[in-house]
Amino acid sequence: MKVFKASLLIxxxxxxxxxxxxxxxxxxxxxxxxxxxxxxxxxxxxxxxxFTVVNRDQDTPLTDGLLEFLRERGTERVFxxxxxxxxxxxxxxATEYILIIPEGFDQSVWSGSxxxxxxxxxxxxxxxxxxxxxxxxxxxxxxxYHKANPSLSRADISEMALExxxxxxxxxxxxxxxxxxxxxxxxxxxxxxxxILIVLTLLCVTSITMSFRRPDLHMRNLCAPITTRQKNLGxxxxxxxxxxxxxxxxxxVGFFVSLPxxxxxxxxxxxxxxxxxxxxxxxxxxIAMLLNYFISNPNTQNAIVNFLxxxxxxxxxxxxxxxxxxxxxxxxxxxxxVYWYSEAVSDICRLTVLNKESxxxxxxxxxxxxxxxxxxxxxxxxxxxxxxxxxxxxxxIRTEIEM
Amino acid sequence: xxxxxxxxxRYGKLVALDHFNLDVKDGExxxxxxxxGSGKTTAINCILSLLTYDKGEITLFGKPxxxxxxxxxxxxxxVPQNVAVFNELTVxxxxxxxxxxxxxxxxxxxxxxEEAIAFAGLSDYRKxxxxxxxxxxxxxxxxxxGIAHKPDLIFLxxxxxxxxxxxxxxxxxxxxxxxxxxxxxxxxxxxxxxVEQLCSRIMIMDKGRAIATGTKxxxxxxxxxxxxxxxxxxxLPLSVLEQIRNLPDVxxxxxxxxxxxxxxxxxxxxxxxxxxxxxxSGVHFGQVYSEPPTLNDVFLxxxxxxxxx
Numbered sequence: 001m002k003v004f005k006a007s008l009l010i011x012x013x014x015x016x017x018x019x020x021x022x023x024x025x026x027x028x029x030x031x032x033x034x035x036x037x038x039x040x041x042x043x044x045x046x047x048x049x050x051f052t053v054v055n056r057d058q059d060t061p062l063t064d065g066l067l068e069f070l071r072e073r074g075t076e077r078v079f080x081x082x083x084x085x086x087x088x089x090x091x092x093x094a095t096e097y098i099l100i101i102p103e104g105f106d107q108s109v110w111s112g113s114x115x116x117x118x119x120x121x122x123x124x125x126x127x128x129x130x131x132x133x134x135x136x137x138x139x140x141x142x143x144x145y146h147k148a149n150p151s152l153s154r155a156d157i158s159e160m161a162l163e164x165x166x167x168x169x170x171x172x173x174x175x176x177x178x179x180x181x182x183x184x185x186x187x188x189x190x191x192x193x194x195x196i197l198i199v200l201t202l203l204c205v206t207s208i209t210m211s212f213r214r215p216d217l218h219m220r221n222l223c224a225p226i227t228t229r230q231k232n233l234g235x236x237x238x239x240x241x242x243x244x245x246x247x248x249x250x251x252x253v254g255f256f257v258s259l260p261x262x263x264x265x266x267x268x269x270x271x272x273x274x275x276x277x278x279x280x281x282x283x284x285x286x287i288a289m290l291l292n293y294f295i296s297n298p299n300t301q302n303a304i305v306n307f308l309x310x311x312x313x314x315x316x317x318x319x320x321x322x323x324x325x326x327x328x329x330x331x332x333x334x335x336x337x338v339y340w341y342s343e344a345v346s347d348i349c350r351l352t353v354l355n356k357e358s359x360x361x362x363x364x365x366x367x368x369x370x371x372x373x374x375x376x377x378x379x380x381x382x383x384x385x386x387x388x389x390x391x392x393x394x395x396x397i398r399t400e401i402e403m
Numbered sequence: 404x405x406x407x408x409x410x411x412x413r414y415g416k417l418v419a420l421d422h423f424n425l426d427v428k429d430g431e432x433x434x435x436x437x438x439x440g441s442g443k444t445t446a447i448n449c450i451l452s453l454l455t456y457d458k459g460e461i462t463l464f465g466k467p468x469x470x471x472x473x474x475x476x477x478x479x480x481x482v483p484q485n486v487a488v489f490n491e492l493t494v495x496x497x498x499x500x501x502x503x504x505x506x507x508x509x510x511x512x513x514x515x516x517e518e519a520i521a522f523a524g525l526s527d528y529r530k531x532x533x534x535x536x537x538x539x540x541x542x543x544x545x546x547x548x549g550i551a552h553k554p555d556l557i558f559l560x561x562x563x564x565x566x567x568x569x570x571x572x573x574x575x576x577x578x579x580x581x582x583x584x585x586x587x588x589x590x591x592x593x594x595x596x597x598v599e600q601l602c603s604r605i606m607i608m609d610k611g612r613a614i615a616t617g618t619k620x621x622x623x624x625x626x627x628x629x630x631x632x633x634x635x636x637x638x639l640p641l642s643v644l645e646q647i648r649n650l651p652d653v654x655x656x657x658x659x660x661x662x663x664x665x666x667x668x669x670x671x672x673x674x675x676x677x678x679x680x681x682x683x684s685g686v687h688f689g690q691v692y693s694e695p696p697t698l699n700d701v702f703l704x705x706x707x708x709x710x711x712x
Contacts, residue, residue, distance in 0.1 A: 224505060
């Protein structure tokens, strides 16, 4: 327990470094979450462009109907039918659209071969297209109703066209994520959690092993009446506690920040996500055990921890979905534990039914994570053994005596 | 207390310890003196079972020493050459941690830690981290970590390297106090003055071998060189210098920069003879100094080189 207690004391002195990573990550996530949870606009108010209608034909129910229709959707500006006045109106943006109804237009519509309407608009604005479209819609309806029933009067046709144009369809925006068992926010958090889990675990574990592996301190410990088993047990307890705390903290942060989006979510799925991140913590601990043989000072520690954390998380799809990676990278990523972690997150977040078949891919990913943890731990033990042999000094003695 | 017989340690082709023998008695301060690379630290590391060795036998407290001889380890304190403390722990926490490896009971440990802090003069620095301490204070912390559990036998491996004179004196006084309380001390150094001042018995080492062992007096008696005479004299003629060289108790004599320097034979005292000769020759002389032979002279005569070469 002496080694365990000393490890906790050492960690306390390095807490600032660990806290920086933790709070940066938490702050980053909360900011992202606040953006994500902002209400999406569900309604809008239509723009009312200004327009002018110059009627060089006679006033008829049809042209009156057009004016009425345009007035509902825009603001009318009246100018005299003079070339200079109209040019000034568009130049000074007094009106954005001028529709000129040519002489004999009403009669041409009635006879079935309508004359072209002339339109002048302010250059570079989309509003003219909108007003063009409105005018066309009106005349199209007039044409349709007239051809369908030539006996109808101009007033009737205009009324029917306006009625048809006033009909609206209500559109309901349905978001895909609302129909998912686990919200998009919590899924994103779980993906990114793999990064902070590995970085914090590696930092906390290697900070201690780095100190205990310092040759002078190692020697001093070997001089003391403490067995290797006692020392290793202390370090093991420390790693287990640190791993658990890191997992608990990062999981709790994600859970509470995403809580509003988890209303009504299946608790079993959340539990599976907890288990997934816990298994990944075991893998991170194994990696830390392996790395402790290669990290000898704080500079190497920061470089290795950041590089490994970012590289593994990137390859595993923590930051960028795997679909965006090239085929080659995706093939490589299958050989990283993060890939299986991310796979499990995706599978769990899409589970709508919990049964043997639907859970099979999840169990497979869990098994892969566990397999990675065991394999890396075995590798760490093998490296440790070979390193001790290579040192050929501490902790062993040959008692061959020359006779 | 310590018995080492025919210890051989090789690093490849280099023989670090060559049939090294050592006997340290209960209650003494035993000094291992030798230049850098003479095998002092290797010898200690082998005795402590920190290093494997090729041949030999090591017995501590009457029992063969091995990495698993925890009973003997419990009675040993080690102060390594380099300052071996945790940079992240305070002075108190460091001493408490190393003491806890020997004394698990917190209640028993606390007074021991306090005593070690007072002994090392670190009372004002108990909450300091090592990086805030000066070189001398760090060395004292290093010592406090090694002695806090009140061991019967302490190994001090060059504890005064890179320490200012004041701290060095404090450390040496502390070691004497430890010995006075009954602790056996094995002290390695390449500073002969320290070893002369501190140790009751001394072993001089070179190239992994023990070349002489005994008290300071026994060691200086081993050599032909006796006291060293220095006389301030103006214009010493060559003929007079020759006469001085021919005196029966003078081994060597040289004259340079107004100083006559003469090495005397082991038990000879030719001071009066030299001064009479100078007076008779009409040579005016000023101050006269006489120094007894040092361990460096012993080392020089046996190995043909200086201790600090």
